[in-house]
Structures are given as C-alpha cells and as structure tokens.
Amino acid sequence: MTLRYVKSAAALAAITTLTGLLGACRAERVATTGSVYPHDYRARHPIVLTDSQRSLDVFVTGTGHLDPRQAADVDAFVLEFRRYGRGVLVVDLPRGVSPAVGAGVERTASTIRRLAAEGGVAPRQIAVAGYAVADPSLAAPLRLSFQRMEAKVGTQCGTWPRDLGVSDPVVDNRNETHWNFGCATQSNVAAQIADPVDLVRGRPDGRIDTVRRTGDIIKLRDGKDPSTQWNQDGKTSVKSQVGGN
8 A cells, every 4th residue: 555655646746747847838828808899990999079289380581581381381370279279379489599590580470470460369369488499400490389179089099909910719710800900090080170079069050041942932832843953055954964854
C-alpha cells in the first residue's frame, strides 16, 4: 500500500509540474466581457449639439489692408457671428512681433473693426485681446473667434478597441461592423449642417402666397386644372414630354 501510494504521489507531482510548464508556455489572452455595442453606426457615433468655438486667422500684409479674399472671409465670419454667435467677437492680436509688423497689425485690426461695424456688429460686441508669438520669424495672424452651437459627433473617431488583424472566432461569427465604421461619415454630415437646431425640430412654415392660392381655388371651382402649365415656344408642355395625361 505504501509503495503504491508513493507511485501515485510521484505521478501526480509529475503531472502537476508538466501542467505548470505547459501553462507557462501558453500566452494567455485576457478576455474582456461587457455589453455589446450597438450595431447601427448612428447609435455608436451619434451627432450631438455642443458649444464650440469658431475661429478665423487673418494674416497681416505689409500695408495692413485686407485683400479681396481675406475681406470676403471676414464678411462671412461676421455674418455667421450675427446669426449664430454667442457673447462677443474676440480679436486676438499677436504680441512680441517686430515694430514694422506691429504697425501692420494695428492697421489690420482697425480694418477688421470697420468691416464688423459695417456688418452690423456694435463696438461693445468686440473684445480685443492678445497672444504671445512663439517665433517672430513666422507669420503671426490676427485671430477672430466667437462661441456658437455646432453639430459634432459625440465619440472620438479613429479608435480601434479590437484588433482587426487578429482572428477571433467568437467575434468573426457575429459578422458585425467594427467600432470605427461610420464615424467619418457622421462627421462629414455634421460638418455640413449650417443650423444645428434643424436636427432638433423642423422649421415653421413660411407665409402663404394668398394670390396664388386664391387663383387655384377659383380654377378648381370652375373645373380647371390649377397646376402650372409649362410651354416651350407656346406649343409643347411638360406633360407631353414626360408622357403624362
């Protein structure tokens, strides 16, 4: 009995040692559990409304005036500020530049304030500040900025929580899209939205054309067709071209 017990104990110890060696050679992959992310990319990367800062760099020329391109940029920026801006229009002037460039900065700032006034921005809505220039040898622009509501994607694009290059049978059998799929599309859609409030509700109906509506009602009462008749050279109508009756 004692000899058999010793052999069994030795065999058990050998098996334990072999198991430990094999376990040391095997690279353990950490399995992360949790909820499954949404399949629809619009739910994974939703477009949300957020407060953001709009900015425009206006570069200083030798004489301090604005060329047609920069003048048009400033006009469009001022118009956007009047429509959607919050607070004040901030004009950041570069500090630490050479005296010659500094004179051009002041003249350019005066031109910008004049264009803003012509665009309907009151002087009390303009705040002048400054920022330190890191390298005076580089072009230092005037920076216009204001706060407004914008549509943006609520998640960070370019994140890859799972390595697509490693084969995982559990994940592959799901036949799901990867996490980053659709994020760029959502970002492009959000960038094209001029008024973010349109994502929340539709716009109210405009004023009706009373004259046109009254004329259509009279035609209907007389048994006539109230639709618009399109004629080319007074002979051919749109209906005949598309095969309508």
